[in-house]
Amino acid sequence: MTDLRIELPGLQLKNPIMPASGCFGFGREYSNFYDLSKLGAIITKAATGTKRYGNNTPRVAETSSGMLNAIGLQNPGVEKIIASEVPFLSNFDTSIIANIAGSSIEEYVAVAAAFNEAPQVAALELNISCPNVKEGGIQFGTDPLMAAEVTAMVKRVSDLPVYVKLSPNVSNIVEMAKAVEKAGADGLSMINTLTGMQINLKSRKPLLANKTGGLSGQAIKPVAIRMIHDVSQHVSIPIIGMGGVTSAEDVLEFLLAGASAVAVGTANFQNPFVCSELIDELPSILDKYGFSSVSDVIGKGVIV
Amino acid sequence: MTDLRIELPGLQLKNPIMPASGCFGFGREYSNFYDLSKLGAIITKAATGTKRYGNNTPRVAETSSGMLNAIGLQNPGVEKIIASEVPFLSNFDTSIIANIAGSSIEEYVAVAAAFNEAPQVAALELNISCPNVKEGGIQFGTDPLMAAEVTAMVKRVSDLPVYVKLSPNVSNIVEMAKAVEKAGADGLSMINTLTGMQINLKSRKPLLANKTGGLSGQAIKPVAIRMIHDVSQHVSIPIIGMGGVTSAEDVLEFLLAGASAVAVGTANFQNPFVCSELIDELPSILDKYGFSSVSDVIGKGVIV
């Protein structure tokens, strides 16, 4: 029997597969498709201090082997999430990782502190890289000093392990990773979306109301693999890898690159069963390539 | 009759379509498929001071809607290029843009100076962004000071207009563009490839011998459009746009984003006739979307 378990700071995962933030809401819709208890973990949609409406529509566009999104962190606010969404998710035997975002350090800190009151939440994913909001988000994700500061401040107030979600839109991802590791991050989550744009030929305007959006899906997988491979050689905290994961082979590729677990985003839209199917297929793929457990694989592709 | 002509520093192009550097060699192979005189221009494979063998193989890998390459600037050296390749290309009624690269400012300067002796060459494309060579290349492409310096030094020795080719692997592309504009660049060329990696599941090692490679093709088009759109609002020099161009609609999208001409790379491998076909199809696509000339389109999609 292939051992799919993996242990990460604050997380005892039965398998390394989890839906990525923003691509699975708070699980309700996908719970109609399969039993969410099957998942290694669930990363919830970003929570902010207060309710946000987000950007105008259109918010998504299709691209070759990918998509652009500019949702703009729409969410009911952290209190409502703790009151209505977390209890729903805690019906399932899986770990809840709460993605948190903000426009200011104060907002991040407030959201992080609020999640201390939600004992069902196992870890925080600190989204310092959302490209689709006017303030905050992206600056935190591209400046190592700001990234370190928000990480340290959140660590100070939070009782939970903190996984910092890195933006790929930087010249030097290793520098970012080291900065947040030093500031106390328990793990990394990478990559968020690449900033992109599509122009509508008819209107002659950017198709998304927000003009730019985040590029996700299979198109960005090579960028994700490269960054995870590089970063894993320079930090000692674990990485939740993501960016285009669609098949069990992709999961293996991310683990080889140095990720310890894998999140699946855009692929849920094509196939709502994708996470469940990946969990089913992973043992035979590991076996095919000569591995007997997930922990056996991690970082095997990394040449030091 | 739709007017496809476009005038750029040093270049009177009969149409805005040209093959991108490294994807068309020095034109010989593709001259068997169609008459190269049809092309707006040809950007040649990178020239370095002396002959380079480049990286070990495998040098390319397929990705979803794209590819990775790590050729490593293989070329016979600038003297040989001027002696054997430029004369061949000057048989055709098209503009030659010579792509130049180096490991040091001295090498860039030497290559640029050498091209002064090749009157058939109409412009230089300064490749400060090749991610596939150990030295030089990428540092010039990610540090605005170094980018400005190499641009200024090349401008000092060259009699030709210089188009600086920017790397997308940066936190702030506008800053890079402004730096080289200030240093005297006559135009920009963007984007080069995104750094990526693929891991071979069987060998458990990066598939490319060079480990990382440059991601090109349709996958990166949204990133290219975004960067061109942003940069075109902050510089006053023209942009040769590239990154995933495959269809005449793509050409129009790049022009709307703010490019003044368009280079086609990876698509040549799928369809050796692609540049020729784009030139044929462009008038009807312009017409369909209500334009009567190429110059009419440029930057129409840019919201200031």
Place this chain on the structure above:
Amino acid sequence: MIKKVEMLISQRRIIALDTVELTLKNKYISQTARPGQFLHILVEGHSLRRPLSIASINKVAETITVLFKINGPGTKKLSEYKNGMYLDVLGPNGNGFQIEEHDNTILLIGGGIGVPPMYFLGKHLVEQGKKVISILGFQSAGHVFYEDEFEALGRTIIVTNDGSYGEKGFVTDALRLVEDFECYYTCGPLPMLKAVTAKLNDCSGYISLEERMGCGVGACFACVIPTNDHFGYKKICKDGPVFHSKEVSL
């Protein structure tokens, strides 16, 4: 409940200019779908599914019909699917049209590719013994489809933008030709919906909306529309695509 199913293409017809009708076989969806719901269809080579309204069902033959206009690369590709091939489909998605028991005469207003869901609804209403009047707008004579089908349901007025068939103008121009309806249902391009709801501001009505979608099931927040109560919103894919005309802010 939305399921992910394989649907056999049992018939493919070009029914008007750039307009394709596909008849798909699937038991579950044919038995459960309600007027106004849609299918979310995976098209090879495309990362996002394409939403298409259900244009009719046949519970006996266990088939579902969709109609679509070739609009871009995805619908182009879908138009090339052949009989005997299978489609990967999510469905039935969304909430259907709400039908008020007490209404007896109902006006259907469909514009272009907004016509298909009107047909499913019209058939359903007639089965329930209601009287149906239809106004269908198309670009030109060549784009007209399903005229006979709607005629079989009740009085049908065809409008073409260029006047090449039926009345000339927009569907709203034809409103003066009908009277005495208790409720209207409409689907079509946004400008049409805006014009219709403005003109029929005093009537009770339901509209079916379109928006670019990610998940199509309510998880990604791609397809929201603000509601008329302050700061509220609805998801078109899950709470809609049908809304009361007063509920959302177009």
Place this chain on the structure above:
Amino acid sequence: MIKKVEMLISQRRIIALDTVELTLKNKYISQTARPGQFLHILVEGHSLRRPLSIASINKVAETITVLFKINGPGTKKLSEYKNGMYLDVLGPNGNGFQIEEHDNTILLIGGGIGVPPMYFLGKHLVEQGKKVISILGFQSAGHVFYEDEFEALGRTIIVTNDGSYGEKGFVTDALRLVEDFECYYTCGPLPMLKAVTAKLNDCSGYISLEERMGCGVGACFACVIPTNDHFGYKKICKDGPVFHSKEVSL
């Protein structure tokens, strides 16, 4: 000269485990291709073309046969193409095998999916009145193909890695079973080519190489191999895929 052509798939057969034979119709390529040349085939949904050796041609029927093993997503997809469909192909690419007039007895050594070009070559040599001996290596009995076809050309020794058919071991183990050949031609996986060229170091021979390709026509420098003269190189797609065994450095 390489042309870009549409090729009709006139026959598709599974001829061994995971091994597919496609017969393709095209006049130009059937009349011009030489043994050792390859086709560069576009597979839907894949950004890079797939190189496949020509396994035989029929000038009368104007057909070309290729054989391939399902190896990854591209060849998997290609294996799903059906009779009557068209392939977008560049060809004929590369330089074929050089045939030395004076050689009379020729040894062909093919390993796995390196067997197909040996067949085209063998047929050609026999037509020219030469004597051909073939050593063909496969993984197991289930992978063996074209045994009868090669038998028709001359003595044929089948080797399987697991011994489930023919001789057990590698093609090099079977070299002791043949003698008196003037030249050898070989194609197969790199370790096999290394072993063969090392073992037959004293013989004149030609090898056909594989490498990941971009353009397939000589423009992109993806597929180079160092030559044995200092600092030189050759492009496998354009200067090869066939080289003299002493020319390149494996």
